[in-house]
Amino acid sequence: MGYRVVVAGATGNVGREMLNILAEREFPADEIAVVASARSTGDEIEFGETGRMLKVRNIEHFDPAGWDIALFAIGSEATKIYAPKFAAAGCVVIDNSSLYRMDPDVPLIVPEVNPEAIDGYKRKNIIANPNCSTAQMVVALKPLHDAARIKRVVVATYQSVSGAGKAGMDELFEQSRNIFVGDPAEPQKFTKQIAFNVIPHIDSFLDDGSTKEEWKMVVETKKILGSKIKVIATCVRVPVFVGHSxxxxxxFxxxxxxxxxxxxxxxxxxxxxxxKREDGGYVTPVxxxxxxxxxxxRVRxxxxxxxxxxxxxxxxxxRKGAALNAVQIAELLGRRHLKKAD
Known part of the structure; x- marks a missing residue:
């Protein structure tokens, strides 16, 4: 017997990736519902590469009662409305937005790093997925922290435009094309030209001169790995479609x-x-x-x-920064708590 799973925000980049990963990993789901805003209602989305098509339902009218797990990729504003409704109906919400990450009653989980923290999910029936940059960093830091205790982390990120959604990817493509043909490359989504450029600014600025993206990396790392670790981040948007570095x-x-x-x-x-410490002996985003x-x-x-x-x-x-981590949380939840599937 498997789970009844909802993917909220199924028409976006992360939502589609959640469906792909659920299919790839053969998550034990007896039923999958895909929900989104009213403008996507009635659209059809393929469940991974299975050939199975799922019809999008309107989240405003969706009844979460009787569903086991909901993977949310709908942004903070919509999450604020719908996550409490799903949670109150007994459906555990695994949320990809920033809304609940620093809530002391909501566990912030990277399954390879702090799986035991998931045991606190029952306080609100909500589990938070970290920021994409935080997730990959703490996966690398945790085994080293266990071995020698980390005191301080200084990180500079090189974040792809897919972190800003489809609009960010479209802008990089369109600007690159325009530059090649001599047309203007005016910024719309980003604050400056992103094609053939880098922008040291992600999310809004805070009073101390850091950005909210940088603040997220600091506070989330502390919540996941330990409050005594000192962290400073500089987050930079780069002209890469997918893959953060x-x-x-x-x-230590x-x-x-x-x-x-x-x-x-x-x-x-x-x-x-x-x-490998040789030409090409390292991994790049592509x-x-x-x-x-x-x-x-480049360990040195x-x-x-x-x-x-x-x-x-x-x-x-x-994937690891969003959809994969959410599905891994669902798998962990099933193993440790729900234990419904064979």
């Missing part, structure tokens, strides 16, 4: 060599170490698209601090 510098309490770190990462869950792993390369010692390491981290942000 991060240059991470880590300071205890001594750890690059060789030891490589050995640990080679065996770490969710991590794929590709670190190579991680469609993959489940968080790839780590940082001589500017005691017990320091530097590394390069790449992952498909639509």
């Amino acid at each position: 991060e240059a991470i510098n880590i300071e 309490e205890d001594e750890i060599s690059a060789k030891k770190a490589q050995s640990i990462l080679r065996e770490a869950p969710g991590v794929m170490l590709v670190d 190579e991680c698209v469609g993959e489940y792993a968080t790839y780590v390369s 010692e940082d001589p500017t601090v005691d017990n320091g390491l530097a590394l390069w981290c790449v992952s498909d942000n639509l």
